[in-house]
Amino acid sequence: MPRPTIVTERLALRPFTSEDAPAIQNVVAVVKLAVNSRPVVVVSALGGFTNSLLRSVEIAIDGDARSASKSLESEFERHLNIAEQLLNHERRAAFVSAVGDARSKIRQLHKIIAAHPVTSPPLQDEIVAYGEHLSSQLVTAALIEAGVNARHVDARSCIKTDDVYGAATPLPETASAICAEIEPLLIAAKVPVLGGFIGSSARGVTTTLGRGGSDYSAAIVGAALNAREIQIWTDVSGVLTADPRVVPNAQTIPILSYQEAAELAYFGAKVLHPKTIQPAIDKSIPVRVCNSRAPKEGGTLIVAESEAAPQTVKAIAHKNGITTVQVTSARMLGAYGFLRALFGVFDDHRVAVDVVTTSEVSVSLSIDDASGLLELLPDLEKLGTVQVEENRAIISVVGEGLRNTPGIAARVFSVIDDINVTMISVGASSVNLTFMVEEARAAETISRLHRVCFEEQFESRQAASDLTIMA
Ligand code: ASP
Ligand code: MG
Numbered sequence: 001m002p003r004p005t006i007v008t009e010r011l012a013l014r015p016f017t018s019e020d021a022p023a024i025q026n027v028v029a030v031v032k033l034a035v036n037s038r039p040v041v042v043v044s045a046l047g048g049f050t051n052s053l054l055r056s057v058e059i060a061i062d063g064d065a066r067s068a069s070k071s072l073e074s075e076f077e078r079h080l081n082i083a084e085q086l087l088n089h090e091r092r093a094a095f096v097s098a099v100g101d102a103r104s105k106i107r108q109l110h111k112i113i114a115a116h117p118v119t120s121p122p123l124q125d126e127i128v129a130y131g132e133h134l135s136s137q138l139v140t141a142a143l144i145e146a147g148v149n150a151r152h153v154d155a156r157s158c159i160k161t162d163d164v165y166g167a168a169t170p171l172p173e174t175a176s177a178i179c180a181e182i183e184p185l186l187i188a189a190k191v192p193v194l195g196g197f198i199g200s201s202a203r204g205v206t207t208t209l210g211r212g213g214s215d216y217s218a219a220i221v222g223a224a225l226n227a228r229e230i231q232i233w234t235d236v237s238g239v240l241t242a243d244p245r246v247v248p249n250a251q252t253i254p255i256l257s258y259q260e261a262a263e264l265a266y267f268g269a270k271v272l273h274p275k276t277i278q279p280a281i282d283k284s285i286p287v288r289v290c291n292s293r294a295p296k297e298g299g300t301l302i303v304a305e306s307e308a309a310p311q312t313v314k315a316i317a318h319k320n321g322i323t324t325v326q327v328t329s330a331r332m333l334g335a336y337g338f339l340r341a342l343f344g345v346f347d348d349h350r351v352a353v354d355v356v357t358t359s360e361v362s363v364s365l366s367i368d369d370a371s372g373l374l375e376l377l378p379d380l381e382k383l384g385t386v387q388v389e390e391n392r393a394i395i396s397v398v399g400e401g402l403r404n405t406p407g408i409a410a411r412v413f414s415v416i417d418d419i420n421v422t423m424i425s426v427g428a429s430s431v432n433l434t435f436m437v438e439e440a441r442a443a444e445t446i447s448r449l450h451r452v453c454f455e456e457q458f459e460s461r462q463a464a465s466d467l468t469i470m471a
Helices: 020-037 049-061 065-070 073-086 089-115 117-128 130-145 174-187 213-224 258-266 274-282 338-348 370-381 400-404 408-414 439-462
Strands: 005-009 039-043 150-153 191-195 198-201 206-208 229-234 255-257 287-291 300-303 315-328 356-358 362-367 385-398 422-425 432-438
Touching: 005 020, 005 213, 020 039, 020 073, 020 130, 020 229, 039 130, 039 213, 049 065, 049 073, 049 089, 049 117, 049 130, 065 089, 073 089, 073 130, 089 117, 089 130, 117 130, 117 206, 130 150, 130 191, 150 174, 174 191, 174 213, 191 213, 198 213, 213 229, 213 274, 255 258, 258 274, 258 300, 258 315, 258 385, 315 370, 315 439, 338 362, 338 370, 356 422, 362 422, 370 385, 385 439, 408 432, 408 439, 432 439
Parallel strands: 005 039, 005 229, 039 191, 150 191, 229 287, 255 300
Antiparallel strands: 198 206, 287 300, 315 362, 315 385, 356 362, 385 432, 422 432
């Protein structure tokens, strides 16, 4: 049997607009394009619905089951509207009754939570899973309506997880369960459609894989079936060379290595969480990020390092709102145990550290959530003199080409030689060169770097020159 392609569609649309039905039709078009490569379709909830479901659980925990249920009415209407527009009589009736069931089941669950808030973790997953239950049924029906031989699969029958509600981890038996459930459908030339993000524990209780988990589900399914490719369809044109709000002429990156993609994910390239594609990495399955509004563009292909073009810088990533902390202490000089004590403070206060640089007598760290900092500082001050700087930005030049290209740092810093740069970090086998600037100067830094890394390079290539800036 040819290897299947896994298509995951994030139905991430602007909520509550008339765009909902056309977006489902986009999914249908994407699946139809892929139909000869045996697609398996993994869908997420309609954009915004997961958030609404989670909010409804909070309202129930506060004791108001009635408002909790009421808060979801417009979301159910939204689903019904799409069905109205896309489905014929019979299929519409079936979907209307699925929405009715979801509504009454969720209402019961809200009541239980309001009366016994301690029961909320498993019940929350049960409720939130309705986002994907409904969207996957809706997409299945719309595909059948369009002449595709689609078949709905309840993801809970094959994604088997531990029972860490809200952040469940798949168990090893998941792979064989997926094959048992899905392969017969593929052999019968059916297009399986399942909800992403959801699974069930050994006892059959509904679980969820964590926010954004649909992509993770797709990678799990793709790995189990040894798929040819995993496609993630979003509403952006793949991964870009920089944030388009800062650099209007940012371009789509055609090909990235897994590690480059992982580095970019930290900077909120909202595309992928590294954990999400781990199952694909383990089996060297390429992951393609595509734009459902421009399905003919190739998007970004993410592959093993050896297949990614090694020669260039791929992106200029950045993140604002960073706080840096510098701890200086003569006690550090030639002593051991200091760093452990220092990181112990961050551990104790559960504050995540991102970039770290050290000199003989000082350590600088960056943190992107400074909310715990006030409580942490007194402990840190026991170790040395502490200096905190807010409103910094991390800038990172990412590319496999950095591993073995001399002179990159010089080129980078020469275009920003009037900007104050701190905490420069580049690891031995690292694919990124990272540093901090003042947030107010971030946009300027990024634009200049983008120009020298991409625009000038592009122009010079066009001029048939072989000048290889950063290559
Ligand atoms: N619907 C889930 C969420 O919003 C999963 C996903 O969209 O990937 O987190
Ligand atoms: Mg979602």
